[in-house]
Structure formats: structure tokens, C-alpha cells
Amino acid sequence: MANKVLSLGASFPDFNKKAVVSIEKGKEFYDLSYEEIKNSGKWMVMFWWPKDFTFVCPTEIAEFNKHNADFADRDAVLVGASTDSEFVHVAWRRDHEDLRGLQFPMLADTSKSLAEELGILEENEKVAYRATFIVDPQGIVRWVSMYDLNVGRNVKEVLRVLDALQTDELCPCNWQKGEATINA
Template structure:
């Protein structure tokens, strides 16, 4: 049986997972859930990478971290995720210069249950594809982007699409925040 990727218009699956949120002793881990952003009335951007301690992934994670204020300015909760354990996430953060100062949680889907429910596991290695979800405050998936394992994503495009979705208007090709929307 082949999994199908949860797509636009679907409800984002419920989850409760441990995440690495700090390098501070005894405050490294925190449980986060699918209800956190809903209860706060915020949008959710969750981006997945295949494996910790690899090469493309830290470039993406560092870029999302550079833009964390842009997501906060848009009332958006940012969560990074992979199927690695919280302990592997913590070791990677401690080991990698670009990851020590992360300002968003690294979710550990160790059981692969969330990745499986989302339909984003690569068939052979059972690691997550590079998938990005934008979820509205009601928990509905509004955008999904999937990259193959070898190709990093464009964080500015995630922000551009988030801006467009938050206008709740018709946005033409290549639209960016501040430009006119379409009046139909």
C-alpha cells in the first residue's frame, strides 16, 4: 500500500511529540502538539528534512533560523522536524555551529508515526522527504511543497506563499507582499 501525501484542504494530523528547544541543561526538551498553534490562533509552518548530520539539511535549517522573525511577524509558529530522535537532534545542535542558536523547535518523530500519517516517508530508507507545510490557524493545510532528498528548498518562497495566503485575496504569479492583489 502506497501512502499519499496529505495535501491542501486536508486537516493536519494531530500530534504530540518531544522537540529540542534549548541547549540549556534540564531545559533541552519540550513536548509540542498540533493544538499549540491553534490555541494561540496562529499559522503553522512545519518543514521536514531527511536526516540529522547530513549536508543539505543544515543549510535549510540555518536559513529558516535567519528568517524566524519574519515568521513571528506573520503570527506563525515555525517547527522543524525529522524522524531522528530528540537526542540525535540535541547532539547535532551541539555539534554544528549553524544550529546551536536555533530559535525554533526541532521535532523528533522517532516513531515515524507523524511522517507516515503525512505520507512523506521515502520508500527505501523510510526518511522524510524535504516537505514544507503551511497550516492555517484552524488546522487546515493550505500549502505543501515537496523536494526530493537532494534538493534544498527556498525559504523566501515559503514566506511569499504565507504572505499570499494571509491576504485571503487572489494573488497573481510572482506576487510579493505590498503588491496589488486581483479584484475579480
């Protein structure tokens, strides 16, 4: 039986994991903690992919990277994650042209403990589902989405939801930043 996915209103769990932040020799790795992100006072958008060196995953990672400045403009820290090791992450970044210039950390959850705590660990292969969490500056999960292993997500929808959450108002279906919210 699958784990229960961490849901809306829950506190995002603390973590301290190795992350790949560069492909430059000697500067590849960084110990990233959730405490550090929380202390920044920013939102966090954490997105998970199943495995490095696959086909759908780099399309998503590259798309998130294209929009890194959009997340930064919204006071959000972007973190990518999988259950692969930091060594596999750095090898993949060096090997894949679209991943060499990533501007956000690639978290290595080699123990699978964070993926398990989040309830996003696939039962058979023990890899993370394509899950995305938007967490507010107080550490509360405000949005969760999960996709089947073979379907890529829509980064513009993640930005749209982040925009809507940050209005702290009622946002109608298909609402876009700049449009009127609902006055109830």
C-alpha cells in the same frame, strides 16, 4: 507504493512529540503538541528534513532560523522536524555551529507516525522527504511542497506563499507582499 501526501484542504493531524528547544543542560526537551499550536490561534509552518548530521539539511534549517522573526511577524509558528530522535537533534545542535542558536523547536518523530500520516515517508530509507506544510489557524493545510532528498528548498518562497495566503485575495504569479492583488 508511497503513501498519499496530505493535501490542500485536509485537517493537519494531531500530534504530541518530543522537541528540542535548547542546548542548555536540563532545558533541551519539550513535549510539543499540535493542540498547543492550534490554541495559539497562529498559522503553522512545519518543514521536514531527511536526516540530522547531513549536508543539505543544515543549510535549510539555518536559513529558516535566519527568517524566524519574519515568520513570527506573520503570526506563524515555525516547527522543524525529522524522524531522528530528540537525542540526535540535541547532539547535532551542539555539534553544528549554524544550529546552536535555533529559535524554533526541532520535532523528533522517532515513531515515524506523523511523517507517515502526512504521506512524506520515503519508502526505502524510511526518512522524511523535504516537505513543507503551511497550516492556517483553523488547522487546515493551505500549502504543501516537497523536494527530492538532495535538493534544498527556498525559504523566501515559503514566506511569499504565506504572505499570499494571508491576503485571502487572488495573488498573481510572482506576487510579492505589498503588490496589488487581483480584483475579479
